[in-house]
Amino acid sequence: MPIAPLPPSSLPLLAPQSRLDGGIALGPETPGLGANEGQSAFQSLFEATIGKTNASLADAETQAQAFAEGKTDDIHGTMIAVSEADIQFRLLGTMKNKIVDAFYELWRMQI
Amino acid sequence: MLGAFSAMDIAASGLTAQRTRMNTIASNLANARTTKTEDGTAYRRIDPLFTTVALDHQGGITGERGVSKVGVERLVRDARQGMMVHDPKHPDADAKGYVEYPNIEVVEEMVNMITASRAYEAGVSTIESVKAMAHSALEIG
Numbered sequence: 001m002p003i004a005p006l007p008p009s010s011l012p013l014l015a016p017q018s019r020l021d022g023g024i025a026l027g028p029e030t031p032g033l034g035a036n037e038g039q040s041a042f043q044s045l046f047e048a049t050i051g052k053t054n055a056s057l058a059d060a061e062t063q064a065q066a067f068a069e070g071k072t073d074d075i076h077g078t079m080i081a082v083s084e085a086d087i088q089f090r091l092l093g094t095m096k097n098k099i100v101d102a103f104y105e106l107w108r109m110q111i
Numbered sequence: 112m113l114g115a116f117s118a119m120d121i122a123a124s125g126l127t128a129q130r131t132r133m134n135t136i137a138s139n140l141a142n143a144r145t146t147k148t149e150d151g152t153a154y155r156r157i158d159p160l161f162t163t164v165a166l167d168h169q170g171g172i173t174g175e176r177g178v179s180k181v182g183v184e185r186l187v188r189d190a191r192q193g194m195m196v197h198d199p200k201h202p203d204a205d206a207k208g209y210v211e212y213p214n215i216e217v218v219e220e221m222v223n224m225i226t227a228s229r230a231y232e233a234g235v236s237t238i239e240s241v242k243a244m245a246h247s248a249l250e251i252g
Contacts, residue, residue, distance in 0.1 A: 074127075076123055076126045076127075076130075076234075076235070076238075077123060077127075080123050080238065083119070083238070083242055084116055084119065087242065087245045087246070087249075090246070090249050091249060094249050
């Protein structure tokens with residue numbers, strides 16, 4: 001099954017309208033912190049990483065398929081595309097683990 | 112700025128260049144006794160001519176501009192005269208009865224082949240090292 005590249009704005013999970021945002025937002029009267037700015041920067045970073053990873057995976061898939069079908073004989077090009085996709089995906093996984101860790105850290109916080 | 116995967120791209124260009132070189136060596140060895148090409152003369156050995164290729168995105172650190180990929184500019188024909196053998200009954204013999212055989216030394220081509228395959232291995236080692244670096248960077252934290 002081919003993987004289509006993901007547009008960066010199509011992720012509903014971390015959208016500003018989510019309940020998480022309403023719960024944590026410090027309010028407009030809090031000066032200097034720029035909570036919304038920080039969140040949108042983080043969100044765009046995460047979205048960009050997901051988009052890049054998806055593009056890498058799609059590229060690797062296209063090249064591997066072309067190689068399997070005999071349309072190209074670029075062995076090392078295919079292997080490098082697959083390796084790049086592998087590294088990108090591992091980076092995404094590491095980022096996800098960090099975010100989940102941070103969430104549980106907040107969850108366990110004594111109030 | 113050179114990205115994380117630039118080294119991989121550069122090494123990949125080296126692999127492609129060495130693969131082209133291997134193709135020319137295969138052609139030279141296959142035609143080591145070819146006395147007639149399309150233009151009627153004996154086959155003469157071909158060599159790839161390598162040239163630097165600029166990376167797509169450059170700038171940043173001073174001196175980074177010198178970092179470049181490799182590409183095959185064109186294939187050049189070795190103009191050296193081949194061995195002339197007196198053989199009047201050969202269909203490709205000239206008026207004096209001499210046949211020109213290709214200017215190919217099989218031993219020389221074997222040496223080039225070893226060089227090409229070692230250079231390819233070096234490129235693959237570079238890629239492996241870049242991958243290992245990326246994996247160990249992911250261990251941070």
